[in-house]
Amino acid sequence: MTGTRTCTHILGFPRIGAQRELKFAQEAFWRGEADETYLREVAATLRARHWQLQRAAGLDFVTVGDFAYYDQMLGMSALLGALPRRFGFNPATLTLAQYYELARGNAAQPAMEMTKWFDTNYHYLVPELTRDTTFNGGVDWFFDEVDEALxxxxxxxxxxxxxxxxxxxxxxxxPGFDRLDLLPKLVNRYVRIVEALKARGVEWIQFDEPALGLDLEDEWLSALGAAYGTLGECGVKILLATYFETTADHAAAIARLPIDGVHLDLVRAPAQLDAWRARLPESMVLSAGVVDGRNIWRSDLRAIVQSLLPLRAELGERLWIAPSCSLLHVPVSLEGERKLDADLKSWLAFATEKLDEVRTIALALDDAPAAEPALAEADAARASRRTSGAVVNALVQKRVAAVTDEMASRKSAFAERNRLQREALRLPALPTTTIGSFPQTPAIRQARAAYKRGELKALDYLERMRAEIELAVRRQEALDLDVLVHGEAERNDMVEYFGEQLWGYAFTENGWVQSYGSRCVKPPIIYGDVYRPEPMTVETTRYAQSLTNRPVKGMLTGPVTMLQWSFVRDDQPRAATALQLALAVRDEVVDLEKAGIRIIQIDEPAFREGLPLRRADWPAYLQWASRAFRISAAGVADETQIHTHMCYSEFNDILPSIAAMDADVITIETSRSAMELLDGFGAFSYPNEIGPGVYDIHSPRVPTTDAIERLLQRACEVIPAERLWVNPDCGLKTRGWPETEAALANMVRAAKNLRERLAVAA
Structure with a gap:
């Protein structure tokens, strides 16, 4: 199409850096090895680099404000001036050290609550509101970043x-306070922010409203109208960005707003375009999110262009091209991937490559011949993937076809299993345990790195890991924990470690993605059918059990989490891939039992994360997800106790499905919410045993014995004591040994104190 040019932009870019530069600068600052000036210099360098990538790709805008020193929600709270009052910080003079105390806690206060950002593996810090919350303004960091770019x-x-x-x-x-009562004061603060941007000559502002993909009540839609009715009169063009789900049922309400554009996620919800084509005002831009911002497969550029041609003809320059959501959820660049199979690498696009995909689509809409070489290259890569013999495994397909409903059920109901397990394990009341991992010390990391580089022989590496396992076991015995773990010294990541031993997986060198703060994960890539060729954890767990008379848990990652925390193939339903993973985990569970392991934990921290945002879509997901877990767990005898762990999620609305997983024991994160998450389990009369986390492992803060006792007493008010376990919120991988031992000692002491009181009361 001649005479017009299609606008291109992104919603956000990964902030951590291709080599995790932000992570290392943050942690150096926390350790006192670098000052605030150094951290800010690293951040500024990263921002400038990422803006330059967007400009070099030919995008029409660079996106500013997507950076955060820890989390974008915390950054927004700091900009609004709405910080938790319990910390006593002045929002206008907030330092970076104080900012990190909000995220990580301090000696006086636990950290802000953290939970999943919609249905992603990114965690945000939850704002805390009271009736008296004010929005008088906070730090100017956001404006500093805008000024840098300008x-x-x-x-x-x-x-x-x-x-x-x-x-x-x-x-x-x-209690009883409606958040929406704060809306007028909140919007007034947003108006002041917009006015400050207008004074800087800013033409467009992107307001991210992924909440519009939720099932919203009428009062929230009215609030939407009130908020943007005011913001739309500020004299700056507004792009309202929605993503992760359809907004078709809210299209009429959004289209009435005095805004200048709307962004739609046409990867997750392509059908919503029909509703919008009928409602889009003639003055409004439509930003089409057609490049997948949450997965790493190369886009079918030609098909995307063909689908957009009619829309381009209708809208002309009012059609913008973008990824579906922020690129925060994918790695930075393929440039550093030297070891990936060449064919597989040609099938992939990380954040930097997605910038080029966005520009190629726009170019093809404007000048088809100019874009043809890039389209042809993408066609060849997709053809290579379709015809690759590495994708489909006939043995796996045959085994999946043979799965029966009986494979998803334990032999006996929980009551009978529980009786047999109590007789076999003979644990005290309120048994104490941990979630699995212990500190990954520099020595452990150095040994693993040396082994991967070939500088450490396999036998030498095995001996070093066995020494670390014995150290963990002896320290747990000294702490008098009831159920032990081997500590996971040999594991780099709870998904990557298992994926490395399964067929159908591939791994990157630098495919890092931020999970929260400085915590980065390197999601493996599921490119083909998944199969377990041999046992993965049996010898390690058997060795740990040989060191002690106390039970040692076998530690596995469950099929749903293996799915959710990987980049998953998009050529078959996710449910089919989950079933393949479930069969692989089932084989490992059975082999652990044969090796004499009587407690096996199958972690599913991502179970709720996979839940669709719309309730109408929940039943289908919950059916196949809970079935996958049961298939992974149900191959053992009644006497073998199956645990699972879930963290940082709201469970109340899916408790029937969690109960349907039929784990003998579930452990959950509850400390940051002061056991609030446990209330739902009590109201639901959750039938099995449960271990509510009694202290937050994401903070270096060591809880006191009294604080843990208070949480346990609160738990006993909700769940009968005979069904309670005592454990931290999550694994201890990121903590140091001194704080770990101090916290666990207090935890064990608190459990013993409560046991004594319960015995006296009985």
């Missing part, structure tokens, strides 16, 4: 988390 001569599009999403994701501290 000083570089860039055409900027600042991005802010919108008022509806920020308020919807916050929690109230005042």
């Amino acid at each position: 000083a570089l001569g860039l055409r900027v599009k600042p991005v802010l988390i919108g008022p509806i999403t920020w308020l919807r994701l916050a929690k109230t501290q005042t």
